[in-house]
Amino acid sequence: MLNRIVKAKYKTMETSLISQEELLLEFENKINAEQKIEPLDWMPDEYRNHLIRQMSQHAHSEVIGMQPEGNWITRAPSLRSKKILLAKIQDEGGHGLYLYSAAETLGVSRDQYIQWLHEGKAKYASVFNYPALTWADMGAIGWLVDGAAITNQVSLQRTSYGPYSRAMVRICKEESFHQRQGYEIMWKMMEGTKDQQEMAQDALNRWWWPALMMFGPHDSDSPRTSNAMKWKIKRETNDHLRQKFINKTIPQAELIGLKIPDSNVVKLSDENYQTSDINWDEFWKVVNGNGPCNEQRLAHHIKYHNEGAWVRESASISNPK
Amino acid sequence: MDKKLKYYLQIADNALILSHRLSEYCSRAPFLEEDLANTNVALDLIGLAESVLEEVAKQEGKGECGDDLAYRRKESEFLNVVLVEQPNEDFAHIMVRQFFTDAFNYYFFSELCTSKDPFLSALAKKSIKEITYHLRRSSEWMIRLGKGTPEASQKTQSAIDKLWKYTHEFFIENSIETEMISKGIGANLASVHLNWKQKISEIFYMAHFNIPTNDFVIKGGKEGAHSENLGYILCDMQYLPSKYPDAKW
Numbered sequence: 070m071l072n073r074i075v076k077a078k079y080k081t082m083e084t085s086l087i088s089q090e091e092l093l094l095e096f097e098n099k100i101n102a103e104q105k106i107e108p109l110d111w112m113p114d115e116y117r118n119h120l121i122r123q124m125s126q127h128a129h130s131e132v133i134g135m136q137p138e139g140n141w142i143t144r145a146p147s148l149r150s151k152k153i154l155l156a157k158i159q160d161e162g163g164h165g166l167y168l169y170s171a172a173e174t175l176g177v178s179r180d181q182y183i184q185w186l187h188e189g190k191a192k193y194a195s196v197f198n199y200p201a202l203t204w205a206d207m208g209a210i211g212w213l214v215d216g217a218a219i220t221n222q223v224s225l226q227r228t229s230y231g232p233y234s235r236a237m238v239r240i241c242k243e244e245s246f247h248q249r250q251g252y253e254i255m256w257k258m259m260e261g262t263k264d265q266q267e268m269a270q271d272a273l274n275r276w277w278w279p280a281l282m283m284f285g286p287h288d289s290d291s292p293r294t295s296n297a298m299k300w301k302i303k304r305e306t307n308d309h310l311r312q313k314f315i316n317k318t319i320p321q322a323e324l325i326g327l328k329i330p331d332s333n334v335v336k337l338s339d340e341n342y343q344t345s346d347i348n349w350d351e352f353w354k355v356v357n358g359n360g361p362c363n364e365q366r367l368a369h370h371i372k373y374h375n376e377g378a379w380v381r382e383s384a385s386i387s388n389p390k
Numbered sequence: 391m392d393k394k395l396k397y398y399l400q401i402a403d404n405a406l407i408l409s410h411r412l413s414e415y416c417s418r419a420p421f422l423e424e425d426l427a428n429t430n431v432a433l434d435l436i437g438l439a440e441s442v443l444e445e446v447a448k449q450e451g452k453g454e455c456g457d458d459l460a461y462r463r464k465e466s467e468f469l470n471v472v473l474v475e476q477p478n479e480d481f482a483h484i485m486v487r488q489f490f491t492d493a494f495n496y497y498f499f500s501e502l503c504t505s506k507d508p509f510l511s512a513l514a515k516k517s518i519k520e521i522t523y524h525l526r527r528s529s530e531w532m533i534r535l536g537k538g539t540p541e542a543s544q545k546t547q548s549a550i551d552k553l554w555k556y557t558h559e560f561f562i563e564n565s566i567e568t569e570m571i572s573k574g575i576g577a578n579l580a581s582v583h584l585n586w587k588q589k590i591s592e593i594f595y596m597a598h599f600n601i602p603t604n605d606f607v608i609k610g611g612k613e614g615a616h617s618e619n620l621g622y623i624l625c626d627m628q629y630l631p632s633k634y635p636d637a638k639w
Contacts, residue, residue, distance in 0.1 A: 132422065139416035142432075143623075146630035146639040147457045148440040151413075152433060158416055159429040166422055204630055204639070254639075262637050369417070377420025379545070380481045383538025384420075389530040389596075 100301050105231035108174035116300050120230055121175050122191070123302065125182045128168035129193035131161045133366050137201035138210060146204060153250050154207060160243045167239060171232035187371050194218075195352070196279045198360030205258055205265075205272035211251015213273075213280035213318065219244040220314045221284065229301035256325040266326075273322065274330040281344075282352045284311035290349075315342050394507070395446050396469060397570045399459075400612055401513075402442035403470035406460060408491060409435035410623055415478050427527060431488070434520040438513075445509055461631040465621055466614040473556035475611070475619040482535065482542070482549040489528035489593070490553065494560045496525045497585040501577035510575065529593050536597025547599055554602040559609035560586070567612075 092111045099106065106112055138158050145151035169179045185191040196214050201207070222244060226237045258269040285291055285307040297303040305313075319342050322329055333345040354360065391399075412432035419425035443456035474491060478484050499521055502514035535546040561583040563571070570576025594601055610616065630639070 132417075135417040135425070139413075142413040142416055143410055143626045144629050146461070146637070148436060148443070148460055149457075150639055152436050152440065155413065155416075155429055155433045155436065159426055159433065162422055162426045162429065166426070169422070257639060261639075262634065264634055265637050373418040373420075376418075377424075377481065379539065379541050380420035380424075380535075383542030384534050387534045387538040389533035389537075 097300075100229050103301075105234060106229050107231045115296060116302070117175055119297060119300075119302055120233065121172065121177055123297075124168055124172040124175070124230075124233055125177075125185070125191050126193060128165050128172055128182065129186050129191060130197065131165035131168060133193040133197045133370065134214075135161050135165075136366055136369055137197055137199075137362075138207060140201050141204060141207050144204070145207075150207075150254070157211065157247050157250055160247065164236075164240045164243070167236040171236040174232045183374065187367070187374070189358070189367075192356070193366075194283060195355045195360060196276075196283050197366055198355050198363045199275065199279050200362055202275075203268050203272060205255070205268040206276070208251050208254030208258060208269065209272035209276040211247050211249075212255055212321070213251070213276050214283065215244055215247040215251060216318060217280045217283040217314050219248055220310050220317070224303075224305045224310060227301070227304050233302075252321065255327065259325040259327065270327060273327050277330050278347060278351075279355075281311060281315070281347055282355075284308070284314070286349070286352070312341055315344060316340070391450065393566045393569055394575060395449060396566050397576060398442050398446045398449075398510075400469040400566075402439045402446065402459075403468045404474050404491070404495075405435040405442070406439035407468070407470045407620070407623060408474040408487075409433075409439060410627055411474065411476075411478055411487075412484075415484060418478075420481055428484075431524055431527070434517075434524070438517055438520075441513060445513075457631075461628050465616055465624060468611075468616065468620060468624075469614060470611050470616075470620075471556070471559045472608055472611040472617050473553065473559065475617055475623060476553060476556060477619060479549070480545065482545040483553065485528055485531045485535065486546060486549040486553050488524070489532050490557050490560075490590075492521065492525040492528045493586050493589045494557075494582065495521045497582040497589075498560075498577045501582055505576070506574040525589075529589075532593050532599070533597045536594075536599050543598065546597075550594075550599055551602050551604075554604065555606045555608045558605075558607040559611060562607070562609055564612050 093113060096112060135158050142151060142154050145154050173179060222237050222241050226234060226241060228234045255269050258265040288306045288308050291307055319329055331345050335343045337343055409432045412428055415428055419428050440456050443459045447454045447456055447459055473487060476487055499514040499518050502510050505511040535542040561579050563579050567576055567579060571578055
């Protein structure tokens with residue numbers, strides 16, 4: 070710890086002698102040479118702020134995402150599926166932990182991140198503002214939501230900020246298991262009774278568009294994309310990642326007899342699937358707090374965080390060892 | 391059902407129902423690390439329950455599986471102690487319920503390691519590692535809460551006082567247990583009780599908690615007579631197999 074402080078002081082003294090322009094040049098040279106930026110390295114405020122926003126949003130998403138799935142653990146229809154769902158949710162919480170730890174290296178504490186979430190100053194993935202209504206939703210969330218997340222996260226393994234990149238490498242290993250778990254639920258249901266097949270199709274109908282929205286607005290409407298790409302925080306654009314996900318997912322749906330809820334799906338000569346445009350009004354409505362479960366998800370987090378205050382306080386002053 | 395298999399069911403149902411209660415708590419813990427620890431214990435317990443239920447189904451030989459036993463039995467056929475079905479009132483209740491159960495499980499499974507029944511001894515040897523961790527965690531929480539703030543100490547003492555009456559059932563032998571003990575299959579409950587009391591005294595002494603003097607007893611679960619809570623638990627747990635009896639998941 071002492072060593073870190075001394076190093077940081079040394080760096081501060083060192084950097085105070087160098088102009089901002091030189092520092093920026095050195096920073097950008099590092100990025101262009103595919104070197105990682107580490108917590109004690111100089112970085113532009115804009116870069117740090119972008120990461121604070123993006124990494125905390127990512128961490129919050131993992132944690133808020135525990136709610137719609139946690140909702141079904143007690144109702145999982147077999148012991149095996151219950152175990153798998155429990156393990157998956159535990160993984161999501163673990164991802165939240167890695168990400169909060171990585172985000173703390175930017176100089177903001179986990180408590181502060183949580184406070185910003187509760188004050189509405191930080192967001193989480195809007196997809197979790199949709200309800201998980203049936204067991205098939207556990208399939209759709211794993212297959213589509215984790216599938217969309219992994220498409221994005223694979224690309225983020227190469228992000229320029231070292232702690233974020235390393236967290237992504239660990240997370241990606243587990244996410245691919247999550248997607249398989251979700252897809253397995255769906256194909257089992259599609260091989261099952263008529264009720265199960267209807268449930269699976271209904272879940273796809275409800276989760277398809279929110280999953281596509283997870284990649285964010287079109288690149289032309291995404292104001293932060295430019296710097297994020299330049300500084301290699303993001304490695305691929307929203308539209309490119311969305312297209313990758315669509316191309317991968319449509320054949321998976323067809324394989325088990327599910328119908329994509331979009332009558333305009335066409336496979337083009339370049340092997341890309343063309344789909345209808347997303348309902349962006351709905352996207353912005355949910356982002357801005359007016360989705361079906363926005364209030365519920367945040368209220369849940371605040372309620373249990375507040376109810377646990379006495380436990381945290383007690384734990385902070387006593388050590389059983 | 392064979393008495394030995396009913397004995398197995400007592401073990402499976404304690405784990406299954408407690409796991410259910412812990413699962414309900416997912417995303418509700420005071421902080422993220424504790425949420426993960428809680429889910430982890432739930433996962434260990436569901437694994438334990440699954441192993442035992444599969445074995446019961448196999449030995450019974452009626453062509454059923456573990457899921458049939460978890461999802462198709464009615465309340466009176468569940469043989470867990472009443473303690474494990476008590477609700478998640480708050481973190482103190484959850485942790486006290488866990489500590490009482492972990493301490494019981496630790497000594498119970500330690501005894502079962504030398505059972506003459508090969509399945510039970512193998513199960514106990516496999517489970518004891520996880521149970522040792524469970525007991526360490528809940529013991530540490532007792533001390534952390536007892537020696538922490540006055541509010542934490544008071545809430546936890548109140549949970550101890552409330553849940554104490556359910557703990558006796560662990561040690562009151564029923565006819566099945568008496569027979570299993572006499573055959574060298576079951577755990578000697580007198581010995582488990584002695585060790586359990588010693589553990590509780592030791593941790594409560596360190597945590598500055600009082601052992602309740604009230605010896606009022608609530609029991610019946612091991613004979614299938616439960617609290618009102620179990621019906622709700624099963625409504626939740628058995629919802630899908632009951633609603634769609636022909637479906638395979």
